[in-house]
């Protein structure tokens with residue numbers, strides 16, 4: 001079953017939106033295979049956002065993502081990589097549709113509440129960056145035959 005890495009960013013945690021955001025993914029039918037509240041170190045931020053090094057927003061992005069706790073999860077379910085991105089909405093909340101997380105709760109591109117892997121390769125890389133094998137649980141929900 002497909003897995004993706006999603007995290008509620010420091011603004012989402014500070015604003016008390018962790019539960020609201022996770023609830024949306026749970027209600028969609030995804031299984032939470034792993035979860036933890038954690039601080040991101042400068043080193044982890046640099047690896048996670050390595051593709052953005054050198055861009056004008058990079059320093060601000062690292063300062064922001066290391067500024068407070070994030071809530072990191074591994075989600076599992078059919079097409080969850082692209083579906084989770086769809087549910088998050090466009091990177092810039094000003095362009096994100098109502099009904100998406102960023103469209104409903106976000107105002108600025110630098111504080112857009114949530115991260116989700118953008119491809120199968122990113123998902124695999126990010127899951128292993130944030131979680132070790134023992135933290136990722138393999139179980140099935142009895143409801144899964146319905147969704």
Ligand code: RTP
Pocket residue numbers: 052057061090091109110111112114115116117118
């Ligand atoms: P993310 O990686 O956080 O899930 O977001 P994303 O895929 O939708 O966007 P990405 O292009 O990977 O950018 C990573 C984060 O950098 C910030 N950003 N700021 N000021 C800007 O023009 C700008 N562009 C990107 C955003 O916070 C974005 O989530």
Ligand code: MG
Pocket residue numbers: 118
């Ligand atoms: Mg991205």
